[in-house]
Amino acid sequence: MVEQTRTLWLTGLSGAGKSTLAQGLAERFVADGVPHFVLDGDVVRTGLCRDLGFSEADRSENIRRVAEVARLMNLAGLNVICALISPLEADRSRARQIVGPQQFLEVHVATPLARCEERDPKGLYRKARGGQLAGMTGVDSPYEEPVAPALRLDTSGQSLQQCLDRLLALWSGR
């Protein structure tokens, strides 16, 4: 039996924990023998999307390409975990259409902005607040919260293990 492959789409602010969750989930998939691949926004920008910047049009195109690759990988028998800020509903909605609504699981990594700023793993919030970086999501660029995500996870109030358990429960339909 070939199981239907799916794309888990993690959306949320920079520093919300998307990449950490994606990697943690990937490790559990390895342990469970679930074929998968992680498409991380930051990684994709060094390759497939290296020609793109951070204008709204380029961010939108970045999301479109990741969705197209996720679709191809789903067709190829891989489950895909995408970790992208993907701040706009319209872009996520298009991603859902590209991947296929039946295959697409949207998860809002809803860590509050204040906690993301505290973490500031790449120092981007500090730069944005200092006026050295324009267009930072949550600071001077909007983040539109998903209307009806399959799951909403606030990583500030629970451990990584708890978050991963909830992701896996969602994944398994439990």
Add this chain to the structure above:
Amino acid sequence: MVEQTRTLWLTGLSGAGKSTLAQGLAERFVADGVPHFVLDGDVVRTGLCRDLGFSEADRSENIRRVAEVARLMNLAGLNVICALISPLEADRSRARQIVGPQQFLEVHVATPLARCEERDPKGLYRKARGGQLAGMTGVDSPYEEPVAPALRLDTSGQSLQQCLDRLLALWSGR
């Protein structure tokens, strides 16, 4: 043991037999249980590369993206069969660098132009000769033959089965 995944890159004129060979090889891979995916230039243009046209810059970008996706799929444990005209040495050379020279197998599907024009599966040569289509590779746009392909296959002189046998021999290092 995890085997090193590879990308087989089929280059040649329109109508040379690239897609047919790719599909035939994919069927053999299915039979042999080799994890794989076919990235066909025509198919990719309806999705990932739907924003691109046929200018030299756009064709180059098309090839770059396919190579980037092949690289990701190789990383994900899939062997990839690419079928793209990819007429310019510079673009193929970049694809080789993106995929990784150790993983990249270049095959020149070297069916003569006259035979490709006879087949003309999409009616493109007729259009090009009639002046309704500009930039047709082999007609008014160059095809630079690979300098040192791993294999050169002329599908006009041998059967599909013979060609597939040679491709599989190359793949298996026989």
